[in-house]
Amino acid sequence: MGIISRKKVCRALACGIIVWSAxxxxxxxxxxxxxxxxxxxxxxxxxxxxxxxxxxxxxHQNPAVTLLVRMTSIKKYLERFYCIAMRSILFxxxxxxxxxxxxxxxxxxxxxxxxxxxxxxxxxxxxxIKFYYEKLPPFLxxxxxxxxxxxxxxxxxxxxxxxxxxxSFFMDLYVERDVVAWIDTDTGFHTPVTTENIWNGxxxxxxxxxxx
Numbered sequence: 001m002g003i004i005s006r007k008k009v010c011r012a013l014a015c016g017i018i019v020w021s022a023x024x025x026x027x028x029x030x031x032x033x034x035x036x037x038x039x040x041x042x043x044x045x046x047x048x049x050x051x052x053x054x055x056x057x058x059x060h061q062n063p064a065v066t067l068l069v070r071m072t073s074i075k076k077y078l079e080r081f082y083c084i085a086m087r088s089i090l091f092x093x094x095x096x097x098x099x100x101x102x103x104x105x106x107x108x109x110x111x112x113x114x115x116x117x118x119x120x121x122x123x124x125x126x127x128x129i130k131f132y133y134e135k136l137p138p139f140l141x142x143x144x145x146x147x148x149x150x151x152x153x154x155x156x157x158x159x160x161x162x163x164x165x166x167x168s169f170f171m172d173l174y175v176e177r178d179v180v181a182w183i184d185t186d187t188g189f190h191t192p193v194t195t196e197n198i199w200n201g202x203x204x205x206x207x208x209x210x211x212x
Contacts, residue, residue, distance in 0.1 A: 062199050063178030065099040067127075070167045071185050072160050073112040080185035090125060092189035099198070101128045103175055105167055108133035132174045137166045179204065 069085065071077045093099070104120075106113035117131045172180055191197075197205060 062098060062195060062202075064101070065179045065181050065198065066175045066177040067093070067099075067102040068105070068171060068175065068180050068182045069102070069185060070105045070164045070171060070182075072107050072110060072163075073116040074160060077160075077185045078116065084186050084188045085183060086125070088187075088189040089127075092192050094192055094194045095126055096195060098195070099181075100126070101130070101177060103130050103132060105132045105134055105171060105174065107163070108135050134167060134170075137163060 067089065069081070071081060089102075104117070106117060113133070120129060168182075171182065199205060
């Protein structure tokens, strides 16, 4: 039985390690290429599927958001708007090109509403604020007598409140953007509103609660 020298054993082990390392590198490179190609194809297929099913929206561009408020220049609503809604918007609504638009729907026949709009336009809020003046609904016209008017009178709600409900059926027609973020004058944001917490991938995230 021959005796193998330590030098030969070390040389053989070194050669084996080199061969094994080369094999593993080639194997890993091959799988990485395959993985990368599959990932690229999967992303491309997903993007094509998204565009096909959802029109012009892509995974790299979220739809634009418009903040919308329906109000009138009654004193309590003005106080709520300035002290709660607008104050928290300026603190927490992170403005980007996609969500810097704001639409305020007002009463067309109310002179005070027009004055309010003019005053707000003179304030530098950083938002692109637009106004829409809505005509008086048929059931609130002077002398109107119909079932809707009778129901409103029975509820005892202020006409401004009923008018806001009426507007909710049409307000999306006044907005050119894809998504409407409808808030009240007493809506207050308490954490930063960013793109990441508006959207989860391609789905809207709606988190809100009512103070009791």
